Amino acid sequence: MTFDKKAVHFGGGNIGRGFVAEFLHNSGYEVIFVDVMDSVINSLSSTPSYTVTEIGEDGERTFTIDHYRAINSKYDEPKVIDEIATADSVTCAVGPNILKFIAPVIAKGIEARSLDYPLAVIACENAIGATDTLRGFIEQKLSEDTKSNIDTKARFANSAIDRIVPNQDANAGLNVKIEKFYEWCVDSTPFKGAKQPNIEGVHWVDDLTPYIERKLFTVNTGHATAAYYGYARGKSLIHEALQDKEIHDIVQNVLTETAHLIVSKHGIAKEEQQDYVKKIVSRISNPALEDKVERVGRAPLRKLSRKERFIGPAAALAERGDKVDGLLGAIEQALRFQNVEGDEESVELAKILKENSSTDATSKLTGLENDHPLFSKVEAIVKKVQG
Numbered sequence: 001m002t003f004d005k006k007a008v009h010f011g012g013g014n015i016g017r018g019f020v021a022e023f024l025h026n027s028g029y030e031v032i033f034v035d036v037m038d039s040v041i042n043s044l045s046s047t048p049s050y051t052v053t054e055i056g057e058d059g060e061r062t063f064t065i066d067h068y069r070a071i072n073s074k075y076d077e078p079k080v081i082d083e084i085a086t087a088d089s090v091t092c093a094v095g096p097n098i099l100k101f102i103a104p105v106i107a108k109g110i111e112a113r114s115l116d117y118p119l120a121v122i123a124c125e126n127a128i129g130a131t132d133t134l135r136g137f138i139e140q141k142l143s144e145d146t147k148s149n150i151d152t153k154a155r156f157a158n159s160a161i162d163r164i165v166p167n168q169d170a171n172a173g174l175n176v177k178i179e180k181f182y183e184w185c186v187d188s189t190p191f192k193g194a195k196q197p198n199i200e201g202v203h204w205v206d207d208l209t210p211y212i213e214r215k216l217f218t219v220n221t222g223h224a225t226a227a228y229y230g231y232a233r234g235k236s237l238i239h240e241a242l243q244d245k246e247i248h249d250i251v252q253n254v255l256t257e258t259a260h261l262i263v264s265k266h267g268i269a270k271e272e273q274q275d276y277v278k279k280i281v282s283r284i285s286n287p288a289l290e291d292k293v294e295r296v297g298r299a300p301l302r303k304l305s306r307k308e309r310f311i312g313p314a315a316a317l318a319e320r321g322d323k324v325d326g327l328l329g330a331i332e333q334a335l336r337f338q339n340v341e342g343d344e345e346s347v348e349l350a351k352i353l354k355e356n357s358s359t360d361a362t363s364k365l366t367g368l369e370n371d372h373p374l375f376s377k378v379e380a381i382v383k384k385v386q387g
């Protein structure tokens with residue numbers, strides 16, 4: 001294979017090394033990893049290849065990833081700018097809260113471009129409209145001239161990315177263990193009149209909303225529900241939580257609520273959504289992934305925010321007068337995910353609940369308007385957790 005295309009990828013973590021880089025590599029892109037973690041960049045710079053092992057029901061398959069380089073943006077920003085100036089695409093998998101930090105260097109790279117085709121920018125985060133969010137931060141740093149010609153310099157496409165990549169064994173080095181299933185949907189409409197990236201395995205769609213909402217409100221809602229109930233009941237791994245019949249039934253009930261929204265809002269057939277839920281529950285129950293409840297429950301403030309996996313669907317259901325009891329139960333367990341080692345947001349969550357009235361804590365945590373039909377229901381849960 002010839003590696004005649006160049007992709008700059010921010011975030012050499014689990015999904016970055018394990019999924020995005022694998023797809024880019026298999027499509028003939030040289031991948032330039034950009035990260036701020038010395039250990040990741042040093043390992044990538046000193047190791048010419050690493051492996052990705054897919055775990056499926058039919059066994060394991062291992063692939064080798066090579067033809068990459070790595071830059072630490074903490075020390076080498078000019079190099080990152082040069083690479084972006086001559087790249088075909090920029091992707092990122094850094095976490096939704098980090099987008100504002102990577103935007104300035106991407107803006108400088110876009111300013112420095114003199115190629116006669118635009119850069120493709122695709123954020124690969126679990127969030128609705130993550131590329132739009134990134135674009136907003138980038139545009140704050142662009143000159144008026146570049147902004148007025150932005151289509152000639154860069155095209156921005158939202159995406160929905162789905163593949164479970166658990167935290168890796170301490171001695172795995174760069175190698176990544178990953179589930180076999182994948183789905184990476186990217187909005188094709190921003191590439192009208194421009195070169196669409198040629199990434200093998202990407203599902204190009206004209207309307208991303210049903211895909212991202214179905215993914216976030218099924219895979220991630222179910223996953224997080226299992227994580228928070230599992231954590232509360234002393235389970236350390238997600239599949240162990242789902243082996244608990246009560247938790248399994250709770251997850252099913254929550255996904256019945258979100259399925260109701262997805263089916264009625266997006267016109268997806270009920271049977272299709274039922275099959276999707278079945279597949280998701282089987283994926284997250286996979287013992288071979290050894291996925292920790294702390295990873296899946298990480299960053300509870302983000303997960304409890306307005307457009308996210310609990311409040312997003314619960315608010316939409318409450319507006320329609322539909323049932324949200326299962327989601328409220330999951331929200332309660334998310335609120336109890338406090339002071340978890342290594343999770344700053346769980347410490348902040350405990351502080352917010354301690355220092356605020358139930359009304360103020362509900363507003364701060366969920367972003368719901370006080371007169372929203374969901375507000376009083378969530379406030380009652382907040383009060384209960386505050387004790």
Ligand SMILES: NC(=O)c1ccc[n+]([C@@H]2O[C@H](COP(=O)([O-])OP(=O)(O)OC[C@H]3O[C@@H](n4cnc5c(N)ncnc54)[C@H](O)[C@@H]3O)[C@@H](O)[C@H]2O)c1
Pocket residue numbers: 010011012013014015016034035036037040073093094095096098101102124125126161162163164165166
């Ligand atoms: N792991 C999964 O199963 C999975 C699946 C789909 C989507 N995602 C999404 O992908 C994103 C990343 O998740 P992950 O599991 O790979 O997390 P991770 O913690 O393994 O990786 C994140 C990486 O980003 C790097 N980073 C942080 N700040 C940075 C900066 N300023 N510049 C460059 N790099 C920076 C970190 O050092 C780390 O290497 C999240 O939005 C997550 O929701 C994860």
Ligand SMILES: O=P(O)(O)OC[C@@H](O)[C@@H](O)[C@H](O)[C@H](O)CO
Pocket residue numbers: 126161162163164165219220223224295296297298299
């Ligand atoms: O990455 P988060 O913190 O948004 O959510 C944790 C997991 O649910 C998530 O990483 C899943 O493994 C992934 O979204 C599967 O596609």
